[in-house]
Amino acid sequence: MKQPIRFIHTADLHLDSPFKGMREVPENILYDVQNATLKAFERLIELAVNEQVDFVVIVGDLFDVQSASLKSLVTLKRGLSQLNTYGINVYISFGNHDYDMMRKVDLTLPENTYIFPTEEVSVTTFRKGETEAHLYGFSYESRAVREPKVHEYERIDRSGYHIATLHGSLKSNEEHDQYAPFQLEDLKAKPFDYWALGHIHKRDLLAQRPYIVYPGNIQGRHMKETGEKGCYVVELTEQQTNLSFHSLHDVLFLDEQTTASSSDKIDDLVKVLADYKDQLRHQHGKVWLRLQVIVPDILQGYETELLQWLNEQENQASNWIWLTFLELKTSVSYDRNQLKQSNQFVGEVIKLSEEHDKNQVTTYLTDLLQHRQFKDHIGTFSDEELSDIQDQAEQLVINQLLNDRRD
């Protein structure tokens, strides 16, 4: 008879990771945001203590390659020591962001902490009375592990629970760098009770038999990592597996859209947006917000003023709502295809833009891309960014050529 086992499954802590999009932000908000990953980690520790879990599994990317600062290490050590005093074990497999840190400093961690030692999959056993839980995993020893690892996971012939940790991504996932790629079917085929995954920052339950879970990261770090972030408390019993999500983020990133089409005065719009913000504040606490508002034609073009006005008081608030981007949009928009047909010149521009590939676009930007500082430290624009730029440029041309406000 196996006793139930309770553990926390978390990954991608990215401690002290630098945030993106922090221009012209008040000091207090900047402070909160910059410390958010550390705060979320502290909450993780608190949760483990409060929930009295048997152990914590961290599946890679404890650190951030962008910020291999000692601060992150000091915080990690403090948290692990705290768990040590409560007798909670921690099982860590290092991810692609961690190998640098391993090399940088000698990680003498508390005795409750077990780190999967090599890039080969190994197994360690946790004991709770008569019941055993066998944990499988590996640690990145280099920046990237490109080859599949699934075949290395072989269940040992022992009773108890079998938990596999894997920091990597689905083969089909093209959004992220592919590390230790796997096919969902491969994982399903292995006789494990739980697949604790890491690397993908978006929370995802890939399967339920057995559970194959990405807990996501514990704190969003830019506008692409929106929504609640946290970890799973997993309970394995002989009969079933129970998962409960616990949010840990300190700052919530939100990309929202709302309508204010009934307000035809700027004052009304201001009120609608202020109310909207208060609602968010009440619901979520600290929120980093990007907002698109559908407004009547008449209220177009007030973005700058509104943004300034709405953010004005936030440097005083503890539960701040920082509006990082505001777009007032009318329901009317240009019909690109129509333009392509109709207007000789604009149509030509659009056609040309369509014909241009990434390289042709970058030729317009050589001044900057060849700038030494830019080249060395920023690098280049990603395909996605270039695509954005191209869209914006097209929009600019269209606006310039067509916008004459005639009736």
Added chain:
Amino acid sequence: MWIKQLEVVSFGKWHQKTIDLTSGFNYLYGNNESGKSSLRSFITYILFGLSASEREQYTSLLDGQLGGRLILTDGVDEYTIERFSHRNRGKRVGYLAGEVVQDKEVERLLDHVDHYIYQAIFSFQDRDLEAIRHQQSDDIGKVLFNLGLTGSEDIVEIEQGLTKESDKLFKKQGRKPPINQALQQLKAINEEIEKAQIKEQEHATLYQEAKQLELDIQALKDEDEQLNQQIKDNQQLLQVSSSIDRVQLLDQEMASLLNHSHLSQDVIDRYEDVKAKRQTYDDRARAIMAKMSEAKEERNRLMAQSKKAHFPFTLDEIQAWTVEWEYKKQQYDDLSSQIQSKRAQLQKLNLPVDESELRSLSVSDYTKQTWSRIAYDLHANAEKLSDLERRKRIKLDELRSLESKQQDNQKRLLTEEERATNSRKLEHVNQQIFIGQTGASRGSSSRNRQTSLKQTSFMVGKWLALALAIGFVLTGVMGWMNVFSYMYAGISGVAVYVLHIRLQRSNDQQVSHSGNSEEEVYLEQEKSEIERIIANDDQLINDNRDLQTKIDYVNSELREVESGRLSIEEIIDDLEFKQNQEINQHPWLERYELEQWEDIAQQLINAKHILSDIDQLVESQRTTESSLDYIKEQMQRFLSYYVNDLNWRDDQAGLSLVREYLNQERDITNQIDQHHHWLEELEKQLQELKDEYAPYEQAMEDMLSEIDVENESELEDVIQAFATYQEKDQKRTEAYKAVKQLFGDSTEEVIAQSYNWDHLQEVLQNNRHRKETGEAQLEEKRQRLADCTAHIRQIEEDGRLSDLIHERSKIEDEIKTLSKQWAALKVAKGLIQDTKSKYQYDYLPHVLTQTSQLFNKLTQGIYQTVRFSQEESLMVQRYDDVWFDVRQLSDGTADQLYVALRFALNESLRDTKAFPFILDDAFVHFDHERKQEMMRILSQQAKKQQIIYFSFEEGPSSTPYHVIHLN
């Protein structure tokens, strides 16, 4: 598409005006201010709208409206396009056969020509030339170039705007634009990060060093500990070297002494114990036996002293004699005194007879009673007689008194006559009173009232006095006898008095007020007087009657008394006879009064009792005396054992002597008994002692056999040897203890070894030196570790790298954002330029050919070819193959070039877009010939495209022109 009809509802000066057009050349002319431009603007407005200022300019002053319709046709259907500023939010609305069509349909109808294209290509006016002439000469080329490319000079502005905007953000060689600045910041911060990273790298090195130091320190500590142990061991060994030596030596000595294996300290202890026990036993037994012989001696002496064994009676018997003798003696004396006392009593009785007479006299209680009864009866009857005589006297007195009273009353009685007179008087008076009855009744009532008032006042006074008295008493009782209570008493008293007086006074007043007349008073008095006299007389008659009755009663009583007296006298005589009989029998009775007889009889009875008592006492005395004699004889026998010639003169002295010897004998007997008991006790003790010692005796035997020696003396020797061993062992123990104090459990091990003390001393010195060196090293490493740790802590707590990284991220982000903006501007510009290039290569050759032909015609062959230079300017080739830049041409020639370009563009687009060509005073500055040429060209054009031409000049009236006069 061509415009079939203009239906102006309200536009500028136009109002409800309909103009029909043909698909060919429409020539509309009128004076200045005739509304040519308004009509052209009307067409623009309906199709594409106007800017707010233009709308305001054309809003009708008549009805404040703006709007109208155009009827267009694509050769198949007729569409009505309508636009009013006040309808449909100012947007155009298309109708087909009365039904609204979607704007897309309208756009299709317009062949996707928008305002921009319309203005740039299909609308042409003199003002355009004006505008181009006002450009800087440097720009003319570019304007024309762009016009050539796109049909619009706006592109230049747009391009310039984009460049300006992008330069604001970033310049290749700039320093001030934000991206340049941010990049500089980035550079700086990266340098700082590098430094911080180096610092943190240093952290790793320090960490390693610290770890190594910790290991070193631990190693040194271990070594030091080892040395410490060694030094300690050596020091301790040296400290107790003499003790170790002694222990080792004693061990050797003691080994030779150990030859009697059976002996042990236990045996010795046991032996000593037994010896001690034996000594104690001997001492105690000796003491008991001494006591025993002493006791025996004393007992024998006492037994010799005692005579008890010789006489035939026991001591208790002798004791009983003494007691009995004394008792009997006392008894004898008591009897003597009793006899004497009885005789005294007899004497005291003073009897009328002597003892012998008394003995023969028979007197009993009956005698006494007889004598007593005679005395009593005589006395009682004498008293009765005297009483009867006294009563007789009293009754006689009473009779006499009653008879005198009767005589007095008889005298006081009224005569019959007097009685009648009085009756009459009374009647008379009553009549008189009746006459004055009214007054009388009043007086009566007032008297009644007076009485009642008096009673009331009395009652009131009485109750008040009572109440006050109670109050006073209560006050007093309750202990409030103070000034207030006195005051209360006083005041109450006064109040009572005053009240009483007042009541009295008022009553008196009332009485006086209600008083009768004098006559009435007198009558009343007279009446009462008469009534009183009558009543007195009646009373006397009654009294006399009563007195007679009493006299009769007293006489009867007197007769009774007399008869009683006579019977008593007879009884007395009888009694006196009996008395004399007794006197005759006992003549001495005569000497006594009859009353004394009873007492005499009693005395005689008593005396006879006393006599009998005396006789009994004398008998008892005699018996006692004989007992005394027997006892005396026995006691004398007892004394004879002690006194040779006994002279028993005095009983008391004899008795004392008996007692003395008896006590003496008793003492001796007791002492003998005591000694006997003591001896028994001592014997018992001796036996107990023996029993107690017996096991030790056995133990001694056992020991001897155990140690295997013949006797005690041998045992003593063995023990002596053992003592010597013990002494040595004691010394060894002391030495051992000194070693053990330092070495504890390992002492045995330490002692078992042999040592070279000098060598050991040398090793100790050496180790001490090593320890000092080690300690110095340890201290140094500790110092270094502390430095390292401090440094590590400093680096860890710094957090500089973290801050810098976040800062860098911020700057990078800023650069990214700005760069994107910049890139968008750049790409926009690039796209425009590339589009222009495309025009240059794809469309321009055709347009330029057209332009060249038209320009050739307009300049009458002077200029032949037009082309674009690399500097985005137009170049023209004169007939002599000389090339001129457009800026070198005269204004007129430049105008012609411009017109040629526009016409060429129209022509080039006409193939794809069927749209009317609208011209407004287009050639006003051209000379006649050139104007004619333009007309001719347009006429040719009108065959393919609707031409709407506005002019202030009257136009040709012939076909193909459809001329409309606007005035």
